Structure formats: structure tokens, C-alpha cells
Amino acid sequence: MAAQKSAQSAPSVQSAPDSTRRSERSRRAIYDAALALVAEVGYPRTTIEGIAARAGVGKQTIYRWWPSKADVLMEAFLDLAEQAAQEAGQEPYVIPDTGDLEADLKAVLRLTVDQLKDPRFAAPSRALAAEGLVNEQLGREYVAKLLEPSLQLYVDRLRSAQEAGQVRPDLDPRIALELFVSPLAQRWLQHTGPISYEYTDTLVDYALHGLAPR
Amino acid sequence: MAAQKSAQSAPSVQSAPDSTRRSERSRRAIYDAALALVAEVGYPRTTIEGIAARAGVGKQTIYRWWPSKADVLMEAFLDLAEQAAQEAGQEPYVIPDTGDLEADLKAVLRLTVDQLKDPRFAAPSRALAAEGLVNEQLGREYVAKLLEPSLQLYVDRLRSAQEAGQVRPDLDPRIALELFVSPLAQRWLQHTGPISYEYTDTLVDYALHGLAPR
Amino acid sequence: MAAQKSAQSAPSVQSAPDSTRRSERSRRAIYDAALALVAEVGYPRTTIEGIAARAGVGKQTIYRWWPSKADVLMEAFLDLAEQAAQEAGQEPYVIPDTGDLEADLKAVLRLTVDQLKDPRFAAPSRALAAEGLVNEQLGREYVAKLLEPSLQLYVDRLRSAQEAGQVRPDLDPRIALELFVSPLAQRWLQHTGPISYEYTDTLVDYALHGLAPR
Amino acid sequence: MAAQKSAQSAPSVQSAPDSTRRSERSRRAIYDAALALVAEVGYPRTTIEGIAARAGVGKQTIYRWWPSKADVLMEAFLDLAEQAAQEAGQEPYVIPDTGDLEADLKAVLRLTVDQLKDPRFAAPSRALAAEGLVNEQLGREYVAKLLEPSLQLYVDRLRSAQEAGQVRPDLDPRIALELFVSPLAQRWLQHTGPISYEYTDTLVDYALHGLAPR
DNA sequence: ACCTAAGCGAGACGGTACGTCCGGTCTTCGA
DNA sequence: TCGAAGACCGGACGTACCGTCTCGCTTAGGT
Numbered sequence: 068m069a070a071q072k073s074a075q076s077a078p079s080v081q082s083a084p085d086s087t088r089r090s091e092r093s094r095r096a097i098y099d100a101a102l103a104l105v106a107e108v109g110y111p112r113t114t115i116e117g118i119a120a121r122a123g124v125g126k127q128t129i130y131r132w133w134p135s136k137a138d139v140l141m142e143a144f145l146d147l148a149e150q151a152a153q154e155a156g157q158e159p160y161v162i163p164d165t166g167d168l169e170a171d172l173k174a175v176l177r178l179t180v181d182q183l184k185d186p187r188f189a190a191p192s193r194a195l196a197a198e199g200l201v202n203e204q205l206g207r208e209y210v211a212k213l214l215e216p217s218l219q220l221y222v223d224r225l226r227s228a229q230e231a232g233q234v235r236p237d238l239d240p241r242i243a244l245e246l247f248v249s250p251l252a253q254r255w256l257q258h259t260g261p262i263s264y265e266y267t268d269t270l271v272d273y274a275l276h277g278l279a280p281r
Numbered sequence: 282m283a284a285q286k287s288a289q290s291a292p293s294v295q296s297a298p299d300s301t302r303r304s305e306r307s308r309r310a311i312y313d314a315a316l317a318l319v320a321e322v323g324y325p326r327t328t329i330e331g332i333a334a335r336a337g338v339g340k341q342t343i344y345r346w347w348p349s350k351a352d353v354l355m356e357a358f359l360d361l362a363e364q365a366a367q368e369a370g371q372e373p374y375v376i377p378d379t380g381d382l383e384a385d386l387k388a389v390l391r392l393t394v395d396q397l398k399d400p401r402f403a404a405p406s407r408a409l410a411a412e413g414l415v416n417e418q419l420g421r422e423y424v425a426k427l428l429e430p431s432l433q434l435y436v437d438r439l440r441s442a443q444e445a446g447q448v449r450p451d452l453d454p455r456i457a458l459e460l461f462v463s464p465l466a467q468r469w470l471q472h473t474g475p476i477s478y479e480y481t482d483t484l485v486d487y488a489l490h491g492l493a494p495r
Numbered sequence: 496m497a498a499q500k501s502a503q504s505a506p507s508v509q510s511a512p513d514s515t516r517r518s519e520r521s522r523r524a525i526y527d528a529a530l531a532l533v534a535e536v537g538y539p540r541t542t543i544e545g546i547a548a549r550a551g552v553g554k555q556t557i558y559r560w561w562p563s564k565a566d567v568l569m570e571a572f573l574d575l576a577e578q579a580a581q582e583a584g585q586e587p588y589v590i591p592d593t594g595d596l597e598a599d600l601k602a603v604l605r606l607t608v609d610q611l612k613d614p615r616f617a618a619p620s621r622a623l624a625a626e627g628l629v630n631e632q633l634g635r636e637y638v639a640k641l642l643e644p645s646l647q648l649y650v651d652r653l654r655s656a657q658e659a660g661q662v663r664p665d666l667d668p669r670i671a672l673e674l675f676v677s678p679l680a681q682r683w684l685q686h687t688g689p690i691s692y693e694y695t696d697t698l699v700d701y702a703l704h705g706l707a708p709r
Numbered sequence: 710m711a712a713q714k715s716a717q718s719a720p721s722v723q724s725a726p727d728s729t730r731r732s733e734r735s736r737r738a739i740y741d742a743a744l745a746l747v748a749e750v751g752y753p754r755t756t757i758e759g760i761a762a763r764a765g766v767g768k769q770t771i772y773r774w775w776p777s778k779a780d781v782l783m784e785a786f787l788d789l790a791e792q793a794a795q796e797a798g799q800e801p802y803v804i805p806d807t808g809d810l811e812a813d814l815k816a817v818l819r820l821t822v823d824q825l826k827d828p829r830f831a832a833p834s835r836a837l838a839a840e841g842l843v844n845e846q847l848g849r850e851y852v853a854k855l856l857e858p859s860l861q862l863y864v865d866r867l868r869s870a871q872e873a874g875q876v877r878p879d880l881d882p883r884i885a886l887e888l889f890v891s892p893l894a895q896r897w898l899q900h901t902g903p904i905s906y907e908y909t910d911t912l913v914d915y916a917l918h919g920l921a922p923r
Numbered sequence: 924a925c926c927t928a929a930g931c932g933a934g935a936c937g938g939t940a941c942g943t944c945c946g947g948t949c950t951t952c953g954a
Numbered sequence: 955t956c957g958a959a960g961a962c963c964g965g966a967c968g969t970a971c972c973g974t975c976t977c978g979c980t981t982a983g984g985t
Contacts, residue, residue: 082934084934084935085933085934085935085977087977088933088934088935088976088977089935090935090936093935093936093937109415110415111415111416114965114966114967115966115967115968116965116966116967117966119937119938123937124936124937125935125936125937125938125939126937126938126967126968126969127935127936127937127938127968127969127970128935128936128937130968130969131935131936193414193415194414194415196414196471197411197412197414197415198411199471200407200408200410200411200414200470200471201323201324201325201407201408201411202325203472206471206472207472209471210471210472210473214471214473215473218473225492232494233493233494234492234493234494235492235493235494236494238487238492239483241474242464242480242483242484242487243487243492245463245464245467245468245484246460246461246464246484246487246488246492247460249459249463249464249466249467250456250459250460250463250464252463252467253459253463253466253467254459256414257410257413257414257420257423257424257428258417258420258421258424259424259428259429259432260455266456269453269456270456270459270460273452273456273457273460273488273491274460274487274488274491274492275491275492275493276491276493277487277488277489277490277491277492277493278439278448278449278452278457278460278488278489278491279447279448279449279489279490279491280446280447280448280449280450302955302956302957303956304956304957307957307958328944328945328946329945329946329947330944330945330946331945333958333959337958338957338958338959339957339958339959339960340946340947340948340958340959340960341947341948341949341957341958341959341960342956342957342958344946344947344948345956345957350946512929512930513928513929513930515982515983516928516929516930516981516982516983517930518930518931521930521931521932537843538843539843539844542970542971542972543971543972543973544970544971544972545971547932547933551932552931552932552933553930553931553932553933553934554932554933554934554972554973554974555930555931555932555933555973555974555975556930556931556932558973558974559930559931621842621843622842622843624842624899625839625840625842625843626839627899628835628836628838628839628842628898628899629751629752629753629835629836629839630753631900634899634900635900637899638899638900638901642899642901643901646901653920660922661921661922662920662921662922663920663921663922664922666915666920667911669902670892670908670911670912670915671915671920673891673892673895673896673912674888674889674892674912674915674916674920675888677887677891677892677894677895678884678887678888678891678892680891680895681887681891681894681895682887684842685838685841685842685848685851685852685856686845686848686849686852687852687856687857687860688883694884697881697884698884698887698888701880701884701885701888701916701919702888702915702916702919702920703919703920703921704919704921705915705916705917705918705919705920705921706867706876706877706880706885706888706916706917706919707875707876707877707917707918707919708874708875708876708877708878726960726961727959727960727961729951730950730951730959730960730961731961732961732962735961735962735963756939756940756941757940757941757942758939758940758941759940761963765963766962766963767961767962767963767964767965768941768942768943768963768964768965769942769943769944769961769962769963769964770961770962770963772942772943773961773962
């Protein structure tokens with residue numbers, strides 16, 4: 068008779084925040100501040116306090132929704148990627164399938180080169196990768212949310228080529244794609260060498276036709 | 282034979298400490314403490330204060346000789362590698378040249394797999410790589426001191442194979458080696474896939490003979 | 496007789512809440528929670544959030560009706576005192592007037608001693624006194640609502656004694672009462688000494704007959 | 710043989726700071742800042758961060774040496790009192806003994822009135838008293854270090870008067886002094902009435918000769 | 924008997940201060 | 955004169971509350 072709570076479906080482990088009441092305004096401001104700071108002062112000198120101050124937000128608002136600086140940046144970056152995709156209108160991030168595997172791979176890798184050189188993406192992406200090396204949990208998230216979806220596109224394209232008889236029938240596409248993707252990734256991440264269209268073209272050439280003489 | 286620092290006549294800039302009076306005891310203790318801590322609690326939670334305390338050393342003794350946590354770990358790791366090499370006696374970590382390029386590459390990559398799985402090396406090495414992504418200066422040092430020497434061995438072996446007509450005459454060895462080295466590196470660093478002898482064997486196979494059908 | 500607020504025609508400043516629709520239930524719960532918390536964890540660790548949570552009440556419900564933690568406690572305490580008075584039925588807390596001033600004062604001070612030792616009253620009362628020292632506005636309210644009414648009773652009794660020729664004709668009763676009331680108050684508030692019937696009896700003795708030999 | 714710590718005389722519960730290496734400079738700056746802030750913004754709005762900032766000191770330097778804000782202020786105030794005593798050259802804080810008890814008490818109480826009205830002393834002293842009401846441990850310290858020494862002077866003076874036959878032979882001086890000291894204290898602390906020479910003179914008069922007619 | 928406007932529980936929000944940890948510098952003392 | 959010890963200033967950490975602000979949801983009165 069008195070106020071009776073029908074707590075039926077309310078497991079609510081421990082004061083989980085109510086995401087329906089979350090401030091969209093604050094979230095956007097935090098994303099923007101996080102990305103801006105990482106770009107300006109680098110990841111290690113980006114602090115939660117700094118993000119909060121720049122976003123005009125209380126620190127608790129960050130701690131309420133994210134467990135760590137790395138997770139903030141991860142979501143911010145995912146959001147950025149999503150936005151960029153939407154801005155680009157149609158979906159540009161698919162590997163073309165003109166029937167000519169070599170040309171298609173070279174084309175998409177040239178696009179990737181452009182993207183890796185875009186400073187908007189470079190700083191946060193490298194920061195996340197770095198943190199992911201050392202923070203296993205974040206690393207797996209990075210791989211699952213950012214890396215694997217892209218790699219899957221290569222798998223698909225290679226399978227299509229396989230059906231068309233353009234690559235070995237026994238090929239493992241998940242390994243095969245690493246022959247041209249991993250070198251580019253390593254050069255970019257570890258500064259082990261310059262990145263250019265010529266370089267990626269060469270990678271595709273070597274990978275498809277092999278290092279041995281024909 | 283190895284880089285030998287003639288520290289005698291290197292006063293360096295500003296109030297250089299007199300390295301002739303440096304305590305060998307302290308240096309060893311600091312190396313050991315740094316490696317142990319990185320292995321135990323991970324790189325981010327390894328602190329200079331912690332290293333100093335564990336090594337039974339004043340903080341200043343660390344700051345006097347190294348500019349940063351990363352540099353301590355870098356030297357500690359280089360020292361570890363050197364020690365390991367000496368312990369192993371000969372086996373000077375070169376790539377065998379039996380005349381069969383494919384067999385030689387598979388063999389050396391299998392050794393690399395073993396090394397990457399050695400927990401003594403894994404933690405500090407990954408930590409240094411991570412820090413190197415974000416700290417450009419350290420990154421270059423990491424590449425120059427740890428990565429490039431190894432890669433150069435592949436360059437040499439590939440050139441030898443080139444002279445023997447086992448690889449394309451126009452091949453750029455510095456790029457070619459990345460086809461099998463970078464995939465392994467990426468899987469290890471970013472946990473993007475499992476590492477095994479079978480995997481590296483496959484990499485060498487694909488790289489040498491190409492993805493396209495013969 | 497007591498201060499009766501004719502709240503009807505008092506729109507007061509800025510968005511005054513409509514006190515006719517106030518929840519009696521919440522008020523009681525807040526009083527209880529406030530007194531309980533002060534008794535359990537002490538005044539400084541009693542928080543508005545804590546009171547609200549314990550009372551099962553929104554924070555805003557507290558802020559709507561009280562300007563500060565101290566005011567909540569003040570009202571809660573006044574309510575407690577009022578309730579206690581009503582429970583006690585009559586015994587309207589006046590000083591007896593048997594004609595024997597010394598006996599009457601000793602009797603009423605013994606009652607006061609009992610009251611000061613009642614733990615229900617001690618914690619909140621001391622807390623309010625403390626806050627009053629530092630918060631001038633609250634201090635005046637504390638004095639006006641809690642202290643002065645009691646002191647006035649002594650003034651009245653002393654005047655009656657004056658008319659009966661039992662105290663000096665030129666006596667200022669407002670000062671005179673302090674000779675036995677203030678020492679007791681100070682011992683209680685500042686723990687400067689033990690409190691007992693013997694002590695208050697002595698105070699009355701000294702105050703009435705003086706320290707000097709007769 | 711190896712580094713063997715002769716921990717003989719090193720009980721050292723838990724990383725107790727080494728007070729011989731304490732910075733006198735910092736201590737002074739902290740005292741000054743604490744007193745200034747209490748005077749300017751009041752005790753509740755005086756924060757440890759504020760003190761540290763104003764003193765140009767790291768927060769840790771405060772936490773290293775004092776357990777709480779109240780303790781900082783306590784020491785600062787004791788230091789101030791000590792300094793004031795030294796500045797005054799000879800020791801002024803003794804109750805004169807001219808043989809005329811009444812005159813001596815009136816004189817020293819007038820001095821006390823002056824002191825209570827000195828704003829340098831008033832703010833911190835009242836703040837400490839308030840905190841002491843609620844924080845039992847601090848309260849005892851306040852009483853022991855600030856109050857009791859002064860009260861002891863009255864005890865001594867009263868005993869001297871007792872030997873001279875100017876007060877009752879059976880008098881308990883510790884209680885007797887409260888007849889004129891406590892009223893003054895209460896008026897000052899709780900704003901229960903004005904403070905003046907006339908008032909303290911009256912108190913002494915009443916206390917010595919009693920409220921009853923002679 | 925409905926309608927509407929308030930009080931209500933809840934709790935997210937921008938803030939401030941907390942007390943702790945560590946970075947990098949500086950000072951003291953013993954070997 | 956180096957090294958251990960550790961105090962120092964500074965600044966970020968993650969937490970606790972402040973007082974304000976929205977959200978539905980009761981819950982009166984007024985019509």
C-alpha cells in the first residue's frame with residue numbers, strides 16, 4: 068500500500084549509472100577534448116584532469132562512464148572514425164573488387180597510406196596502439212574493434228580472388244593478408260622505414276608473386 | 282667488437298658525472314630491479330622510486346645516470362641481451378647460410394619464435410616497444426639498437442641468396458624481409474594471432490613463392 | 496504562545512516552496528536520519544547526502560527546505576526537545592520557587608546535569624554549539640532558540656529572590672546566573688573537568704556566599 | 710657478509726619522517742599561511758590545499774608533519790602565542806600578587822578582555838575551540854596546551870590568597886576560578902553577551918562577595 | 924473525476940578539496 | 955666526491971560531497 072517498489076528486473080550490481088540520463092553534451096565535449104589533447108601534447112601528457120577541464124566537465128563525469136584514460140580515448144577514436152565514415156557519405160571503406168586483385172590491393176593500400184598520414188588519426192591511433200601493447204585488456208579491445216574489422220575486408224577480398232583462381236587454392240587468407248598489411252603497420256608504428264605509394268605497391272608485388280624468381 | 286664506449290674522454294654537457302667513479306654495484310642492482318619490476322607489475326606501474334627502493338639505491342643515483350625510466354629499462358634490457366649472448370657462448374645469432382634459403386629462413390624464424398616466448402624477454406621488450414611508439418626519441422633508439430641489427434642479418438642473407446640466384450635479381454632486401462618478419466612482429470606485439478612454427482613456416486612459404494598460383 | 500509562523504501570506508523571495516504541500520513523512524525521516532547520523536558518526540562526517548540516503552529522500556528535498564546541514568540539525572534538535580517535553584507531560588521545565596533560592600538552584604542544576612549526560616541530547620547539542628562558534632548566524636540562532644529561553648528562567652527566579660531579599664538588591668541577574676551556569680557549560684563543552692551533583696552544589700554555594708570569608 | 714643492516718636502534722614504526730632534516734623555512738611559511746587564511750576566510754573555508762598554495766609548499770609537506778588541518782592550526786597558534794610572549798620581552802602572563810586579590814583579578818581579567826578582542830588571536834582561537842568541541846582528541850589537546858596553563862595561574866593566585874586569609878579556607882581553587890573565568894569564556898565563545906571591563910569587574914565582585922546580601 | 928502543478932525519489936552534473944603517489948630537484952651525511 | 959637517504963615543490967590520481975539541475979512519478983487542490 069505504501070510506496071512499493073516492484074524491483075522485478077533490477078539486478079543493478081553496484082550503483083551502475085543510469086545511461087538513459089547521460090548527458091550527450093558532456094560526452095561530445097569529452098571526446099573532442101581528449102582527441103585534441105592527445106594531438107596537441109601527446110598521450111602521456113594527456114591527463115583526465117586536463118580532459119575534464121578542457122571539456123568544461125567535472126572529473127567525476129569522466130570516471131562515472133569510463134574506467135581509464137585509455138578507454139576514453141578508445142571511444143573517442145571510435146566515434147571519430149564513425150563520424151568520418153558518415154561524413155564521407157557512401158561507405159568508402161570497402162576493398163574494391165574489379166576482378167584485378169593486384170590493382171585492388173594497391174589501391175586500397177594507397178588509401179591506407181593517406182589515412183596513416185592524416186594527423187587527425189595518427190596521434191590517437193598510435194597512442195591507443197601503444198597503450199594496447201602494455202595493457203592487455205585494452206589491447207584486445209583495440210584489435211577487436213579497430214583492427215579486425217579492417218582485416219576481415221582483406222580476408223573477404225582474398226577469398227573472392229581465390230574463387231576466381233587468382234590466388235593459390237590452399238591459401239590461408241588470414242595469414243596471407245599479413246604479408247602486405249603487417250609491414251606497413253610496423254613501419255608506421257615503429258618508424259622502421261618510410262611509407263609511400265611506391266612502398267606499398269612493392270609490397271603487393273612481392274607478396275603476390277613471391278620473392279623467388281619466377 | 283660490440284660498441285665499446287670510451288667513456289674516458291666524454292665529459293658530455295653540463296655537470297657531467299664522473300663515470301670513472303661510478304658504482305658498478307649500483308648499476309647492476311638497478312638493472313636487476315628494473316627488469317624484475319617490469320616483469321612483476323608491468324611497465325606502467327614500475328616507478329623510479331620503486332626501482333631505487335628495490336635496488337637499495339638513492340633516487341638521485343638513477344637520475345644521475347639515466348634521463349628517464351624508459352632509458353633505464355632500455356639499458357637494462359640491452360645488458361640482459363648481452364649477458365644472454367655471452368652465456369650462450371658462441372651461437373652469435375647469425376642466420377645460417379646452408380645454400381637453401383627457405384630452410385635457413387624457417388630455421389631462424391623458429392628460433393625467433395622461441396625467443397619471443399621466453400618470459401624473461403617478453404615483458405621488457407614489449408614495454409620498450411610500447412614506450413617507443415609514443416616516445417619518438419626512445420623509439421628510434423629502440424629500432425637502432427635492438428631491431429636494425431637483427432634485420433641487417435636478413436638483408437645480408439637475402440643478398441647472398443640474390444647472388445646465388447635464389448631470389449629475384451631486382452629485389453630490395455630491406456623490403457623483402459618485412460614480408461615474413463613484420464607479420465610475426467605484429468602478432469607478437471598486438472596479440473593479433475597465435476605464434477607457432479607452423480605459422481612462421483607458412484609465412485616463409487608464402488613470401489618466397491607468392492600468393493598467386495604458380 | 497510560542498512563535499507561530501503565519502506562513503500564509505509570506506511568499507518570501509524567489510520561488511518559495513509551497514509549505515502546505517510539504518511531506519510530513521519526509522520531514523520526520525530527515526530529522527531521524529540527521530540525529531541518528533550525528534550520534535553514530537559525529538557531526539563532521541554527517542553529510543547531506545548521507546542524511547538523504549538514510550532518510551530515503553532526494554537531496555533536493557533537503558535543500559528545498561533547509562539552507563544547510565547545520566539548520567537541518569538545529570530543527571531536528573528543536574523537534575526532539577519539543578517531543579521530549581511533550582512526552583514528559585507537564586514538568587514544563589521551570590525553576591521551582593520554594594522560597595529557598597539555594598535549594599531551588601541546586602535542584603535545577605542537578606536536573607541539568609542529568610540532561611547533559613543523556614546521550615540523545617549530548618551529541619547533537621555539542622555539534623550545534625561547535626558549529627555555532629564558527630558560523631556566527633547559526634550561533635545566534637542557537638543562543639536565541641536554545642540557550643536564552645533557559646537562561647531567562649534563571650533571570651526570573653533571581654528577580655523573585657531579589658524581591659524576597661535573598662540576593663543583593665543591586666544585582667544584575669543576567670550576569671549573576673552566569674556564575675553557576677557558565678562553569679557547568681564550559682566543563683561540558685570543553686571537557687575541562689568532571690560534572691557531578693557535588694560540583695554544581697559547590698558552584699551554587701560559592702556563587703551565593705562568595706569566595707571571600709564571611 | 711652481504712649488506713647487513715644493524716637495525717639495532719631503529720624501531721621506526723612506519724617510515725617516520727626524519728625531523729632533523731625538516732625545513733624550518735617551510736614550517737614558518739605554513740604557520741603564517743594557516744593563520745592568515747583563518748583570519749581572512751574563516752576556519753571552514755581554510756583548506757590544506759589553500760595553506761600549501763599560499764605557503765608555496767607541496768601538500769605532502771603538510772601531510773608529512775601534521776595529521777590534520779586542526780593540528781596545523783593548533784601548532785601555528787601555539788607558535789604565535791610563544792612568539793608574542795617573547796616579543797613582549799619579560800613575561801607578562803602571570804597574575805600579579807599585590808596582596809589585594811580583588812584588584813589583581815580585575816586587572817588580569819581586563820588584560821584578558823583586551824586579548825580576546827585582538828583579532829590576531831580571536832579567529833584562530835575560536836576556530837580551535839570549535840573544532841575541539843567536536844573532535845575530542847583535539848579538544849583535550851586544546852585544553853591541555855592552551856587553557857590549563859592559564860587556569861593554573863589562577864589556582865596559584867587563589868592559593869596565595871587562601872594563605873593570606875582572603876578567601877575561604879576550605880575553597881577549591883579549581884572550581885572557584887570558574888566563577889569568573891567561565892562566564893567570560895562563554896560570552897566570548899558563544900556571543901551570549903557583550904564583553905567589557907565593567908562586565909569582568911562585576912564578575913569578580915559577585916564571585917568574591919557572593920550574590921546574597923552580606 | 925479529471926487536470927495541472929507542485930513536491931517528491933533519484934541521481935547526473937560542474938565543481939572543490941581530499942589524502943596519496945610519484946616525478947624530478949636539492950640537501951645532508953657517511954664512507 | 956660519490957652514493958644512500960629522503961625532504962622538498964609540484965601536479966595528477968581517483969574519491970567524496972557540495973549545491974544545482976533535470977527526469978519521471980505521485981499526489982493534491984481547483985474546476
